[in-house]
Amino acid sequence: MKKYTDIRDAIFEELYDIALKDKKVVILSADNGASIFKRFEENMPSQFFNVGIAEQNAMSVAAGLAFTGRHVFVVGIANFVTLRCFEQIKIDIASMEMPVTILASGTGYFYGEDGPTHHMTNNLAIMRTIPGLTLWSPSSFSMASHMIHQAYEKQGPSCIWFDRGPFSPLCEEIEGDFSEGAHLVRQGKDVLIISTGIMVGEALKVAEDLEKDGVDAGVLDIYRVKPLNKKILLEIFEKTEKIVTIEEHSLTGGLGSTICEFLSESGLLKPIKMFGIPDSVRYEIGNREYLRSLDGIDASHIVEEIKNWLKM
């Protein structure tokens, strides 16, 4: 696999190669742009279509194209290709197990300056309620490029939501085919910090800062949030004293909730502390670091909170 330094390259260069080999791969863009799309349009005009700013129809058309034996990739801004067309995904795609992969760009506060209409802070909460939908949340360029292949090979409904980065250099160094769904990026005996996507980088910062204060924290990256690799989670959680979850996502229904549900289902009793976005609308304008600090999900704030929590 090639090395990438840009998320769009990581996803769309690989998709381009897949589509060149398989004429039954079709890409629909909900008027979402990337420079590589010109190459798709020029070199495979019967496989790439900009269907306009109509995400509900994009999903229904994707289901129809899948009905004709195609694997369809639908590209758009995360909010609009998930929330706006939730029912089309649920009924037209997932309920009939159509091979459609949603490529959802910009998670959490990625579009921080664009205001609350563009904040994608509940994608995991809503999308994981759809049966049969595989959900990936890559934490590196390399991982994203592998996930495109997994989505293609899976031949079922799936969603990859991706960020432009920057991702943690440590995550970029990790190699593998990323088929396991979760990876222990850092070992630690005092507390296990769980995160996903771009926030794995923040979790690693937290772990490094905690180390300076004598706290040995591990970091677990759950890059496939549905279905969870329950076997791996059980193995890791059984050796874990305390759990922290960090996400740039609503605390309602997000990664922390997912872990709590898993603990309940598994009968494991572990103290857990969840960091995420409170149940409110952010009207403040600013970049994602600024908005994270307002919600208390920046590394420095999380470090202080964890230290206080561990003293209890």
Next chain:
Amino acid sequence: MKELDLYSFLTKKAKEIRRKTFEMVVRVGKGHLGGSFSVLEMLVALYYGGVLKFDPKNPKWDGRDIFILSKGHASNSLCVVLSDLGFFPEAELDNFSRNESILGQHSDTNIPGVEINTGSLGHGIGVGSGIAFGNKLDNKNNLIFVILGDGECQEGSVWEAAMFAGHHNLNNLVAIVDRNKLGSEDFTENTSRLEPFLGKWNDFGWEVKTINDGHSFPEIFEVLKNCRDPKRTKPLMIISNTIKGKGLSCLENFPRAHHTVPRGEEIEASRKELS
């Protein structure tokens, strides 16, 4: 079959399907007779009039046309049609809407002969457009038929699909609106006006035909006979003017005919009307 013989056969068949649908629904006291009866003659014309290409013994036959009942609540009568044609045993109708039945109040792919899940409105025309688009890419000639309710056309997703189909000149797509003038609780023109309806579809890039009486087989066939016209360059919209609850005086044109089912003395009176 000569035209007159065909119309006579279809009229008898429509009567039989209407009666069976009625019995199936009153048995459980739940159903959507209003929409099922307004669209009934169109279903009979498509399935028994030599319009749709299908094979009940091989429901996934590659050469078939694709039929989507986007107004999935009208599946009461579609189920009776499909069982009558042999897609599944007629005995299954006795289980309609009961535990463990494959037949519920809307249609899904568990029912042999049903292509996609429908029930929530505004989906069928988008999926149908996608299938039509895919078939055109594959140079396939089979047609995609989608029946929508007129109330369904208040859904925004219908117009996203209408724009898409018009833009891509999907001349292998035939959409039919069962224009019974009623939504679930009220007349469409009282809630969110559809008219001028024909003009809207025209403006979205469709060829539009109107059937003044969607319960008249000669009128239906006057329009359907040209649905495979190879010279057509646009998607075809057929606006079929019908009567909600057609055939039952206790339901006909009644604003709440959507899911009202005859009860008590109305049942016997309805049976007489349908006999």
